[in-house]
Amino acid sequence: xxxxxxxxxxxxxxxxxxxxxxxxxxxxxxxxxxxxxxxxxxxxxxxxxxxxxxxxxxxxxxxxxxxxxxxxxxxxxxxxxxxxxxxxxxxxxxxxxxxxxxxxxxxxxxxxxxxxxxxxxxxxxxxxxxxxxxxxxxxxxxxxxxxxxxxxxxxxxxxxxxxxxxxxxxxxxxxxxxxxx
Numbered sequence: 009x010x011x012x013x014x015x016x017x018x019x020x021x022x023x024x025x026x027x028x029x030x031x032x033x034x035x036x037x038x039x040x041x042x043x044x045x046x047x048x049x050x051x052x053x054x055x056x057x058x059x060x061x062x063x064x065x066x067x068x069x070x071x072x073x074x075x076x077x078x079x080x081x082x083x084x085x086x087x088x089x090x091x092x093x094x095x096x097x098x099x100x101x102x103x104x105x106x107x108x109x110x111x112x113x114x115x116x117x118x119x120x121x122x123x124x125x126x127x128x129x130x131x132x133x134x135x136x137x138x139x140x141x142x143x144x145x146x147x148x149x150x151x152x153x154x155x156x157x158x159x160x161x162x163x164x165x166x167x168x169x170x171x172x173x174x175x176x177x178x179x180x181x182x183x184x185x186x187x188x189x
Contacts, residue, residue, distance in 0.1 A: 032161070034084035037077050040155045044074040047151040054144040058137040061129050062185035065122045066148055069178065072118050073155070076111035083107040142183065149179035 048070035055063030083103040152175035 031088065034081060034088065036158050036161060037081040037084060040158050041074055041077045041081060043151055043155055043158070044070050044077065047148055048074055051144060051148055054141060058141040058144075059134040060136050060138075060141040060145075061126055061134075062182045063141055063144055063148075064125060066145070066179070066182040068118050068122050070148070070151075072111070072115045075114050076108075079107035079111055145179070145183040148182060149176060152176060152179045 048067050051063045051067030051070055053067075055061065055065075055067055083106070087103045156175050
């Protein structure tokens with residue numbers, strides 16, 4: 009090893025890889041986090057109070073949306089604040105990918121929790137108060153569709169429509185499961 013320092017070459021191009029509309033997407037993401045967080049709390053509390061595992065499961069599922077979106081929003085914010093930081097040699101664009109990976113791990117952990125709760129309720133059934141649980145499940149459908157619409161920026165493309173339909177199907181299945189017990 010020698011004490012010779014390698015010459016430092018200034019970057020001749022930008023490493024800012026933030027997409028167009030980055031800040032607008034960040035604001036929409038924060039709005040959906042609050043919407044999902046409120047609905048999550050309502051579904052979990054309502055499911056617990058009224059005995060509906062479907063509402064508890066959908067509330068836990070909504071928590072994965074809120075947590076994943078929180079990670080995405082934090083990644084948006086950090087990437088924006090550090091976009092010109094030379095310590096990020098290849099830019100801050102990979103932060104969103106890392107947030108997505110972390111979200112997937114959290115989703116797996118929530119799925120295990122939902123499975124545990126379902127098995128415990130299969131072993132020791134709990135009475136369900138349908139009249140109180142169904143309106144909460146219907147509100148969950150509205151929140152899912154509103155969240156998808158907000159995240160798409162109102163631009164309903166084929167992908168946006170697929171996301172909205174997927175979220176609507178999850179909420180409809182919650183309504184059906186709550187209705188059937």
